[in-house]
Amino acid sequence: MTELGLLARFVHLSASILIVGSAALVLLAGRSDRPTALAWESRVVALTRALIWLALGAGLAVLAHQTAILESSVVAALEPRALARVALETRFGHVWLVRQGLLLLLxxxxxxxxxxxxxxxxxxxxxxxxxxxxxxxxxxxxxxxxAAVEPSAAAAIAADVGHLLAAGVWAGALPALVLLLRAASREAGADARPYAVLTARRFSRAALILMTALLATGILITAVQVGSVGALLGTRYGRLLVLKLALVLAALAAAALGRRRLLPALGGEATTVGRPAMRRLAGSVAVEAACVLAILGVVTALGVSPPARHEQPDWPLSFRLAVGALGDTPDAWPFVLVGSQIAVLGVVVALCSPALRAARWPLLAGGGVLMLAGLVMALPPFATDAYPTTYQRPAVPYQAASVAAGAALYARDCAACHGPVGAGDGPAARAFSPAPPDLRAHHAALHTAGDLYWWITHGRRAMPAFGHLEPEQRWSLVNYLRALGAADAARRLGAVVEPERPRLVAPDFAFAVGPTPPRALRDYRGARVVLVVLYTLPGSRQRLAELAARYDLLVPLGVEVIAVPTDASPDAIKRLGREPRIFFPVVTDGAAEIVTTYSLFAAGPHAEFLVDRQGYLRALEAAPQGTERLLQNVQALNEEKVVVAPPAEHVH
Amino acid sequence: MAVWKVVVLLDLALALGVGGGYLWWGRQVERLGRELVEARAAAAGPREYRAEGVVRAVLPEVGVIVITHEEISGYMPAMTMGFRAVSPKLYEAVQVGDAVRFSLGGTPPNLAITTIEKLGR
Incomplete structure (x- = not known):
């Protein structure tokens, strides 16, 4: 069933592309009154007619396949009501109706x-x-x-449409071109030879433009659907894309050969062109067309694979290249410098080679060798260990609940060696040489969340494996380690907002006030600046009164205050009493996790964290006095331009 | 008929069909929007809403109970807001920090708390 569905999609796509390409080539070739050319044209038209009915038939099969997928039942593919529902009520169905209608008209x-x-x-x-x-x-x-890209589906669709049309005109024209060249290379087709040569030249020129368009839109689509090297090599979709690229390169090589070697042989007086040259060109175009057919097969598979950005990449190599890795090996700098210069020299030599006709090939080869040698010299220092999970996204978002869960696990299983806050100074650490690393420092920044997950799962050097923990628990440990690193970096954060320098992500948290449904810090993104206040009674009472008194000013300035009791009492509001009258949210549910997480950033009975509208932590203060500074900070945030996108839900 | 005339007529018909369909679609949307507004207007008159929340302040001197409440569906989103109570007795029934279930009655926007009871917790 799946195979049949894929076949239908392949036939449908190929036919649709061939229809466009054949028509475009006929237009490109122009009208001719030579009998062979006329015969070719009517053959192409007849072929187009057959292709249209083929596309329509395959289209029906595609709808049936899609219905079977959506209804998750093979029988549904033959049920008229299910088919009608998919055709009339889904976006796929609407587009399908429009396309079948156009094809029918055609x-x-x-x-x-x-x-x-x-x-x-x-x-x-x-x-x-x-x-x-x-x-x-x-x-x-x-x-x-x-069509499913968020937030700019229109741009993604435009790129897709451009890619499809360029592919249609280029790839779809190849079989028709083969037919023409073949016809003209026969003894009886001599009358159409000038026409064929002219068409081949025109197509060659157009193909260059189309290739550029295909490459540009292809890169755009890849950036949207794949987005990272990890996803390119680590997912089915990404690997299919690499395969497609290899096939495109093969087609390009055939095309380049045809253009550089064979087309000039057809030069001069078009009437004197010989049959062998013509036949060779037809062969080269046929190779190109075969590559295209294979590419369309891969495209069909891509169309039914989930895009790489939705998949967990499974990194296939034991290393990856990272700029940060250089920091660990300062001795490697000379190699990097010399190697990169050699590589640049190689590129320059290769680029200059066409200018020197006599020594073109030796120069090109020499340039290539130089470039490779330079890269071999310069790249190894950038290599750092990688694991299958290196590029995986944490299964648990970077949230206070996860960080708090990770903190508890850390205290139980890790602190003995790694120390209470990850400095590598636990009581058992003295037994190890080298000592456990400082988990807070740049160390953590160099390694991906997936690396940490792998080490926790499989152990590393003297560290035992903790694969017996649930995956969620291991990811929570990773989130806790990320919070430790962020807390370390937060020491550089002052009480005053530094304009346009958001760096630290404020861990998201869920909270509830009384019996109202839970909300999240995330919910304020794009709308409010949030002041998270960790408070302890009675010491914080005066400060809370101060904030409550200015709340009527803070609200119109776009600030929300969220007060979190450090004793995490469900009776927090009651304990605050009748005075001061506090109207901002006081957390009665979820406070414990928030306190555990945010105390990493600033310990103490009272602490205030200013979170900007993007979700970044911008200022923190342990003993604030008055509301002047808060108002100034808010003013600064209100005036600043958005310089970075909101942080992702997961750590990296 | 000359082929080019057929083609022009075909394209014209296609453009008219697409354009007409688009216009028809737009008018449907407009009509639905109008109906929605009418339906909302017809809903005016005395209403009753129920919601849960937590009492943040009781201010009998200005006749207001401030409640942080959940979304009151069909009326207002979740927020902290002051409500009048229909009877002075209601001000004595609750204290700051109480989780409560309350009813609002009256003709929007003149709603007042008609009943308020503590949630057991």
Whole structure:
């Protein structure tokens, strides 16, 4: 069933692309009155007609396959009601209806025995075929992975449509071009040879532009759907994309050979072109077309694979390249400098090679060797150990509840060696040489969350494995380690906001006030600056009164205050009593986790954390006096331009 | 008929079909929006809402109980807000920090607390 569905999608896509390409090539070639050219043209039109009905039929099968997937039942593929529901009520269905409608219209149009002897009629008929085919192909972009891109689906769809159309005109034209070259290379086709040569030259020029467009849109789509090297090599989607790229390179090599070697042989007086040269060109284009067919197969598989950005990458190599790795090996600097210079020299030599005709190939080869040698010299210092989980996203978001859970696990299983706050100074640490590393320092920044997860799971050097912990627990430990690192960095954070320097992510948390449903710190993103106040009675009472008195000013300035009792009492509001009258949220549920997490950043009976609208921690203060500074900080945040995107839900 | 005329007519029909469909769609949306407004207006008149919350202040001198409440569906989102009470006795029934369930009655926007009871916790 799956295989049949994939086959249907492959046939449907290939036919749709061939329709556009054939029509475009006929337009590109122009009208001719040579018998062989006319015969070729009517053959292409007949082929187009067949392709349209093929695309329509395969389209029906694709709808059936999609219905079977959506209803998760094979039988549904044959149930008219299920099919109608998918066609009428899903986005895929709407796009499918539009496309089938256009194809049907095109099929009827092409089937009319039109008289195209007049130039204007010829142009109108062939142009209409190209336009309707292109519309049907472009509509595919509106139902693919791009339609699900957040937040700029329109841009992603535009890139997809551009990619489809460029691919349609380039890839779809190749078989028709092969047919023409073949026809012209026959003894009887000599009359069409100049026409074929002209068409090949025009196509070659157009292909260059189309290739550039394909590459540009392809990179754009990859950036959106894959986004990282880890996802490119670590997911099915990414690996399929690499395979596609390899096939594209093969097609390009065939194309380059055709363009540089064979086309000039067809130069000069077009009438004198020999048959062998023509046949070789036809062969080279046929190789290109075969590559394209393979590419379309890969594209079909891509279309039904979840995009890499939604998948957990499984890194296949035992190393990765990271700029940060250089910090660990200062001795490697000379190698990096010399190696990179050699590589640059190699590139320059290779780029200059076309200018010196006589020594072109030796120079090109020499440049390539130099570049490789330079890279071999310069890159190893950047290599750092990597594991299958290196690029995986934590399964648990960076939230106070997870950090607090991680803190408890850490105290139980890790603190004996790594020390109470990760400095590597636990009571058992003296037994080890080298001592356990400082988990707070740059060390943590160099390694990904996935690296830490791997070490916790499998152990490292003297450290035992903790694979018996649940995956969520291990990710919580990673979140706690990230919070430790952030807390270390927070020591540089002052009481005054540094404009446009958001660096530290405020761990998200969930909280509830009385019986109201829980809210999250995240909910204030884009709307409010949040002042998180950890307070302890009775010491903090006066400060709370101060904030309560200015609350009517803070609200219109866009500030929310969230008060968190350090004793995490469910009766917190009652304990505050009738005076002062406090109207900002006082956390009665969820306070314990918030206190555990935020105390890492600033311990003490009272502490205030200013979180900007993007969710970054911008200022912290243990013993604030008055509200002047708070108001100034808020003013600074209100005036600043947004310089970074909101942090992701997970640590990296 | 000349082929180019057929093509022009075809494209024209296609454009008209798409444009007409788009306009029709837009008018449907407009009509639905109008109906929604009418339906909302028809809903005016005395209403009753129920919600849970926590008492933040009791101010009989200005006739207000301040409550941090959950979303009151169809009326207002979750927030901290002062409400009038229909009877002075209600001010004595609750204290700061009490988790409560309360009812609002009256004709919007003139709503007042009609009943308020402590939640057992």
């Amino acid at each position: 099929g009827v149009f092409v089937s009319l025995r039109l008289d195209v002897r007049r130039a204007v009629d010829w142009r109108a008929a062939r142009g209409e075929t190209a336009i309707l085919g292109a519309l049907a192909l472009a509509a595919l972009g509106a139902a693919g992975h791009s």
